[in-house]
Amino acid sequence: MRQEISLTVTDKAKAEFQRGMPLISKEALENADSLITEGAIVSLVDKQGKFLAKGYYGKQNKGYGWVLTRNKDEAIGQGFIERTLTAAIAERQNFFRNPNTTAFRVFNGEGDGFGGLAIDYYDGYYLLSWYSEGVYTFKDEVVEALQNVADFKGIYQKKRFDTKGQYIEEDDFVAGERGEFPLIVKENGVNFAVYLNDGAMTGIFLDQRDVRNAIKEKYAKGKTVLNTFSYTGAFSVAAALGGAEKTTSVDLAKRSSAKTIEQFSVNGIDYENQDILVMDVFNYFKYAKRKELKFDLVVLDPPSFARSKKYTFSTAKDYTSLMKEAIAITEKQGTIVASTNNASFGMKKFKGFIDKAFQEEGKKYRIVEEFTLPSDFRVRKEFKEGDYLKVLFVELV
Template sequence: MKIQVTKKAEKKMKMGYPLIQKEDIQNGYSIDTKDWVEFIDSKGHFIATGYVGEQNKGVGWLLNWAGPINATFFEEMFSEAKVERIAYIEDETTTAYRLFNGEGDGVGGLTVDCYGDFAVFSWYNETLFTYKELIVTAFRKVFPEIIGGYEKIRFTSKELPESQHIFGGKAPEPLMVLENGVRFATYLNEGLMTGIFLDQKEVRGQFVEGFAAGKTLLNMFSYTGAFSVAAAMGGATSTTSVDLAKRSLAKTQEQFEANHLPLEEQKIIVMDVFDYFKYAVRKQLTFDVIVLDPPSFARNKKKVFSVAKNYGELVEDAVEILSNNGVLVASTNAANISLDKYTTMIIEALEKKNCIYTIRQTYQLPADFKVNRHFNEGNYLKVLFIEIKKV
């Protein structure tokens, strides 16, 4: 099947831009096919082979600018990805990392993560999922050392479980993995999450290496407390982890216990983050380092939160309970906000609070989360270490 793209779209696609939007397709988007598609320009010339399949971004992906898509194509993509992960594969202190990062490695709509001897596939649209057998077979040929696999369904489906075991052996529960020498308990078949977000490994590595040594840390939207554990391993005097989800208490305790860290110096609080800020002000609590790493969008009974609209409020609240000359670690994975826009949002909030600030470090995705150089939107992670002095 061939699909003609608009003149406006063909230039960026020929340059290597992989994402297809509705408005890129000639005569509007009304295509329903699971077949591989040849995308052609206004003169009928071949641009690339890809597919259409709606997901949270766009309506399809270009995959191969050189020819057809088949088993050999996927084997080559996985082989290239493996070569580029050699440093991770050989690193005995980190056993959980991304093996294949969607469009960054040439196949938009699929990611594969390594957890020790196991792999977790995430499928982001139904079209690519129909080629699951072809893709998984190619993967196993390139990665014979992976002894078992799981999958996450990240598109809407009434028939498919959101998580399931798909081949080989089954992982123990919990499966202990290493990151920067720190142990983390993961669960490969508990819904969409595994217990740790692998894209933050370099940021957590700063804490393991002693960034918060001798300091108090507040970890907001703490999930399973990975930042807190990393800070404690690196010599933080105490950590406080705050998350609204009730499961966060037991999950965070488990991560501390996995590293033989006494729980006496670690506070784990199940509470709405904004309520905790108010509580901390009333109790006159302050912290030397505050980590703000909210989900892009969240809703509870009292409030709807989005990074685009509300991150500045978080920063303002954090400043109220940050020690003088303390450090704010501001983090987001919101792909719809550029690094420049994100930085501006934070600076505006700090200036509103009359703070003197210095941005000490900036992080984006680590090397295992390979980014397509023609698709900057794929570099979604933004983390700023900001030293703040109150006037």
């Protein structure tokens, strides 16, 4: 039996919940210390005891849990989850019908009504991502609900709430039939090799789909392209298929080389004609300056936080200096794709980082295009932090 608890909210938080705020933060609660059991159902009430909303307790980096309903009498169980999943799947029917894109987000946490849970679709396979111990207590109901409302080959999962920062999974497989990996999915006609059974990452970040397509269709033809923090080289693949003269992919992780070769190969691209370097990006900037290398298109999509032997990098503190490094090796009238998935600041502040970099370098620029999350990553207007992706195509003038 799931524990149920009543929590009193502050006067300030009361107004936010009435406006539709889905996140339950510690600061919003008068009696947060009474929360002990992850997964407990919480009823939020004001200081007069009037009901405001109902949700669950699940501690993650964003807060203490999520609002699920404003209906006092609505039970949070399999029936609720089935209705929520059915609505989300119905919203993505255009994606399901598109043979050129077979990987996308089906359920985006609070944007689809259940914060802390994301579900992605990979050509017949569903991948559940759990972001707290609290939401993971709903696993049985979610899996059964998904089996009842969706057609699928198999279901996999990722537990992303391990507090030690290490990804530990006994077995990613949950239900249906096991996949054969790599699984080849399509994105706007481009092939990508993905793994649902191999650690925290699958091999592609689905939220960058529109950005990759823009690079392929509008920015890459005849250009030299540098892809920093390149991971499995997805931006490089898009650029090569878009007619880039040459791509250079740089990432510190040893696995990145083999993974990037694989992504080129599944698209019939000769990877030996591309440069794939396992190297610290900051050391590469120094190397490129020393060799007087310049690129027409530079992709900057660093992790929010990264540490190497010599550097500690945080987008919130260091993006301006990273941008200055990129400006120095970008051709006149070249383009920098500046990207971050850090939810702790908005687009306005991100544009400020870019502007400061150009001012300090004494260069002029114009923003030619900007992107946030694609339409399958549904967000709520009451929770702007949910729209975490910020991408600017910045042209040197």
